[in-house]
Amino acid sequence: MLAQLYIKNYALIDELDVNFDQGFTIITGETGAGKSILLGGLSLVLGKRVDFSNIKDSSKKSIIECTFSLKDYDLTPFFDCYDLEYEPETIIRREVLPSGKSRAFINDSPVTLAVLEALGQQLIDIHAQHETLSLADDAFQFQIIDALAQTHDLLNNYKDTLADYKENQKKLESLQNQQQQSKKDYDYNSFLLQEIEEAQVLNLDLKTLESQYETLSNVDYIQSELQFAQQILSHEDVGVSTQLNELKQRFNKLKDVSSECTALFERILSTQIELEDIFTEIEHHQNILEANPQLLFETENQLKKINDLFGKHNVQTIEELNFVFEELSKKVKHLTSLDAQLESVNNLLLKNIKKLNKISSTLSAKRNCVLIDLQDELHLLLADLGMPNAVFKIELQPCSDFLFNGKDVLKFLLKANKGGQFLPLNKGASGGELSRIMLAVKYILSKHQQLPTIMFDEIDTGVSGEISNKMASIMKDMSQYMQVFTITHLPQIAAKGTHHFKVFKQDFGTTTTTQLAKLNSDERLEEIAQMLGGKEITETAKQHAQQLLN
Known part of the structure; x- marks a missing residue:
């Protein structure tokens, strides 16, 4: 869980220090107020490259620091792997120096960007409307199926055996060459x-x-x-x-x-x-x-x-x-002696193959058991999200090769409209449809595995009020299992949040800065009323806002 965010000297932010809680957090603000600045700063502590044009004052050090609560994550092996000190409250910090160099730290220990990114991927998932390509990725699609099929231990056993198999193949090739x-x-x-x-x-x-x-x-x-x-x-x-x-x-x-x-x-x-x-x-x-x-x-x-x-x-x-x-x-x-070694390695390979085939067969059986339920659940969710005619066809076909997670070839096919044909997701759905599919998939996953904090960046763009209300309900339900942030322009979604923050610009003399403030109940009512009726807040807008909040 993201517990604290501290930003200093970045873009329009002089200094920002804000605490977050578990649940469903809403971030709103006018266009151009700086919501993208928050995401940009957050991406730096997740290992992204620095755009030096975003440093507010290049003569001073820029700092972006996040505190994550890790008590619900099994990340001790990660810290051991990289020889880092594990803390239940882990601080990740990124510094950009006036010289142009940047440094990264995990609990005050210097780390490379690769390590920072590897940890960041397990802590927070920033999802924007244009970032839906992972839906078409085999690894992500298998993640969905395997989460429902509860194949975690079986899959780890397969991967360990596959690693042994590949290592023995290398040994065999080396011995044959010798x-x-x-x-x-x-x-x-x-x-x-x-x-x-x-x-x-x-x-x-x-x-x-x-x-x-x-x-x-x-x-x-x-x-x-x-x-x-x-x-x-x-x-x-x-x-x-x-x-x-x-x-x-x-x-x-x-x-x-x-x-x-x-x-x-x-x-x-x-x-x-x-x-x-x-x-x-x-x-x-x-x-x-x-x-x-x-x-x-x-x-x-x-x-x-x-x-x-x-x-x-x-x-x-x-x-x-x-x-x-x-x-x-x-x-x-x-x-x-090579003859004896070759015979020994060949015997090991035969054992590997036998074990891989057995595990693959069990994996396939478990996966096939959940396909129908997954299709049905996706159909129901997408119907609520304004895609009543969307039909999923998930195919699991056997192959002869040992792949990275079994011997199955997986196809996620979608027929978005009546009379259409089944196509791969990246060809059969628009950007907005892919965003809704991704939301549905993440919702299903959140009930079956521990996901990192997720931040939806205007995933509701182009969505009507009725559908946005359902999207908000889905994100609200997800927040029972994980910390959820959403940046939104829709009052229907903003009203569903457990916590509400507003991004706004503030002028100090000749300088404009971006601020982020947590809204109390009265301020929240005003913000949602403004989202409904514009800057001139009417009593009707307030009443509507109150209804949404209730």
């Missing part, structure tokens, strides 16, 4: 993987292998040098061991006559032991070293395989080649 691409790469990657596996090089120590190759390829040279080393060490006359032994004997005698030679003697002993160990090692290597052409061939072959694989995969170590092997394994295994 499979198609993987098949192209599968043979090549399998060949590379097999080549590395058959080479059996992943667990080899490259350094050890290279050392082994060097040794095997130089056996003769190594044996020759080891033999020469043995001769240097063990030659009977000039060998290092012979001379070191003689040196040891000499220092053995010297240590008895010179204590300084004792340390040198011990070092000679140590050197002799180390030299004997070296000799033993040389002898051992010479004994175990032998030519092995077969092992040399195998070692050389392994090194060649490794170097070939290094070059092919642009790596330099066995570790890097191992990584390449693991990546190739993943790619090859991926194709195999």
Whole structure:
């Protein structure tokens, strides 16, 4: 419910602060008094674009602020979705700065115009005579049918399942594309993987292998040098061991006559032991070293395989080649796993289809149950609204596709006059007729679902007094379920209101401003009498006005 409207520095309004109540609120005023200014200001807090020519003083900030009572609306999920603080009394504010920039706030939190508009659509519905195109919109027509059929929970279940279905379709398409691409790469990657596996090089120590190759390829040279080393060490006359032994004997005698030679003697002993160990090692290597052409061939072959694989995969170590092997394994295994994934997604899609078909069937049945009653109620309402010959034909036809709200194709057809033919609403009715149809539809909807505050802007244009009286009764009935505003020039409608406001212009020196005031019972009588008889209010006009109010 719109509880308060505050406007500052907008069009002809200097500053306006007005409170509203639940029920049926009437707004009247002379042509040009500024009723459209109120709607223009209100549209800004509903997310519409700013027309900067409407700012009264461009050097000052313009503010339009609305307070809405949300206790009857289930809007907590909306506030949670946009990370906004929920308040039962929510304030929406729009500011237009002298710089030309505009800002929007919900409970003092800055928001984008898109968020403002999304919330505004759930809070207030401004309906003018020329804004009836939604009647021909599929979504709006289904809203009417589904409100009567009470399919809210069923429809939400359908939409959730449809979202899953579409998501699984995307997954299936993606997997199929991957499979198609993987098949192209599968043979090549399998060949590379097999080549590395058959080479059996992943667990080899490259350094050890290279050392082994060097040794095997130089056996003769190594044996020759080891033999020469043995001769240097063990030659009977000039060998290092012979001379070191003689040196040891000499220092053995010297240590008895010179204590300084004792340390040198011990070092000679140590050197002799180390030299004997070296000799033993040389002898051992010479004994175990032998030519092995077969092992040399195998070692050389392994090194060649490794170097070939290094070059092919642009790596330099066995570790890097191992990584390449693991990546190739993943790619090859991926194709195999894709088959299982495809089967799983296909099974999910089959479940989605089964569930969607079941829900769609139930939706269709529920909708078909209310079509006749809806047609009859529309016929009765439109007859009261001056369209006694209007006949509705609402058709619900099945289709094979899963649509946004089921598998039904809905047609709202109207035959406005006798002898005419059934046509879509936007072709079969005039602008005034569409306005009356919209009023009838909104009235029916108001009894079956929580609608936002609705504001009718001169929906009664071109309507006779008798029909306007019925329109007023319908809007009055609607106000039992929701807050209803109507801007009107007709006294019959103005008299039916629970609350009555007047828009008027007021001159202050050289400046004209627009004001909005709530009328008391006496002021209201005067306003309706003036609407009946003009500026010169007669006693007859007053009596007529009183009759209307009674």
